Amino acid sequence: MRIVIAEDAVVLRDGLCLLLTTRGHDVVAAVGDGEALTAAVAEHLPDVAVIDVRMPPTHTDEGLRAAIRIRRDHPDLGLLVFSQYIETRYAAQLLAGGAHGVGYLLKERVADIKDFLSALERIAAGQTVLDPEVVTQIMGASGRADALALLTPREREVLAMMAQGRSNTAIAETLFVSYGSVEKYVTQIFTKLGLAPSDGDHRRVLAVLRYLQA
Known part of the structure; x- marks a missing residue:
């Protein structure tokens, strides 16, 4: 798979790059903010984008808002929101806009690398992968x-x-x-x-x- 990573934490970003490349995937871009993510997707047209929720400049919901823009412009591109935060408003908007090829996983709840890689493959194939806690909070909100x-x-x-x-x-x-x-x-x-x-x-x-x- 061709993958774009959007993660402002340098250590985690580099770790994801190393993990994915050693498993045979092509990380075509690794960026640290929402604007760079949008540009990288437009340039490289990857199979999947892995996106953190909170990135510069405000560290609130830049990643999810970028994901919504990407889904509008590239509806067939797989999107995995990978974060330690659940932002219900924009997550609901992202999912309600078409949930095929969309995932939302919590970093601390991914205990097995195989599960993470499997989730990416399923998202690239057009499936939906949601952490149950994400579903529960969105439903409640x-x-x-x-x-x-x-x-x-x-x-x-x-x-x-x-x-x-x-x-x-x-x-x-x-x-x-x-x-x-x-x-x-x-x-x-x-x-x-x-x-x-x-x-x-x-x-x-x-x-x-x-x-x-x-």
């Missing part, structure tokens, strides 16, 4: 907890795994239940959230993003 209340604890657990991009088979293996049981849970989630079958919509993604709609 959206004021749609009433919809969540319709789900049973097991359905919430399945929805959280769906948000991580796991297949029904992987969910069944993790929960030690049958594949048919998982299919039933997923169908119940769709029904309770009012997601009717549609060839044009990805209901697994919509189930996660339902709460993000204004």
